[in-house]
Amino acid sequence: MRSTWPFFGGVIVALHFFAVTVPILAIVAILLSLFDSLGPDEAVLGGGSSVLMRDEGGRVTLRMTNTTYAQLSVPVMGEPRPRRLLLRQSTDGGNDGNGRIRLDAWPVGMPVDLRRPPIYTIRTLGSAANVGDDGLFWTERDGRRSAWSLADGSWLFDTDLPLAGFAFEPEIRRVAALAVADEELWSRGAVGVITYAAPGRVLRRVLLVSINPLRGNALRATLTASRLVSYTEAAPGGRVIELPLAAGPVRIPVTASDLDIAHASVPAGLKLSPLRPWGE
Known part of the structure; x- marks a missing residue:
């Protein structure tokens, strides 16, 4: 009889172990399957181009919206290497030639960076805009050109x-x-x-x-x-x-x-x- 007590004791310990570990393993398996279903971390920025033409009692107006993206390296004072930036340029213009110009900039690092607000935004009015070969953002209005820093906007x-x-x-x-x-x-x-x-x-x-x-x-x-x-x-x-x-x-x-x-x-x-x- 004395030899059976260790056996029953071992059975009780084993049952207790499984009662604790099996739910934990099940939870871990469920979480792993959820992570697998999520897939890789990614971020998407939208944008596009459109044209709106409207006849207002014989007066035809035209409005164009364009969004473009560019990636470039920008030298920044105090930093040993150029900073990689993703730029989103948006223009919204009409018949008069002048419209709204906007440039947003994000650091190119991880997808989470694109889910955050841009590190700077340039907003101005003008008829044209472009990123120059000189590392500046140029806008034009009524013949005057304005230069903006791509390092800080x-x-x-x-x-x-x-x-x-x-x-x-x-x-x-x-x-x-x-x-x-x-x-x-x-x-x-x-x-x-x-x-x-x-x-x-x-x-x-x-x-x-x-x-x-x-x-x-x-x-x-x-x-x-x-x-x-x-x-x-x-x-x-x-x-x-x-x-x-x-x-x-x-x-x-x-x-x-x-x-x-x-x-x-x-x-x-x-x-x-x-x-x-x-x-x-």
Whole structure:
């Protein structure tokens, strides 16, 4: 009789073990089957193109919506390698040529990144938009082109004339841009805004100022007939940007990092004034 107690004890322990482990194994099997049915992790971004034409009592209106995607690597200051971004560009325009432009950016990492809000969004009005080979997002409205940073979506500068582009070395590229001064700057006598920029960032922005208000009005009206040029000479930095004007050229020596305003030459009655960013 004494030898049967260990047997019954073992049976009881075994039954207890199965009573506990079998439900756990069943739950694990169910969860594994659920995970298998879910498949790989993925994310989908929608978008498309459409055209809407409407007859409103004899007045026909046309509205076009386009959405495109692009993937590219964008250099970011402070990061050792370019950042891979997925860009979604949306334009919504009508008969008048101007419409809504939007650019959303996501990091290219895991599918979960695309389920999160974009890291930045650019919203503006314009008639055209494109991602340039210079690593900038360009929009256009009424003949004026605006440059936006693809690193963080910030506005960089405007230009009403073709850019003057050059390089100090193959990997040190610079551009100079000129825009007619906006009305908010007229009270300061501003005629135009000259921007000196590196890829994705502004190095310096200066105002071309007329001391005589009447002359300033005339210069603003004719400024787009001129053009910024750049050439090398025996000057500090070895390069100059020049704006030819009827009264004489505006000449500014440049280095790889800045405009050398101290050694610039301007016609009589004009001057250059640094334009500080807001808040400085």
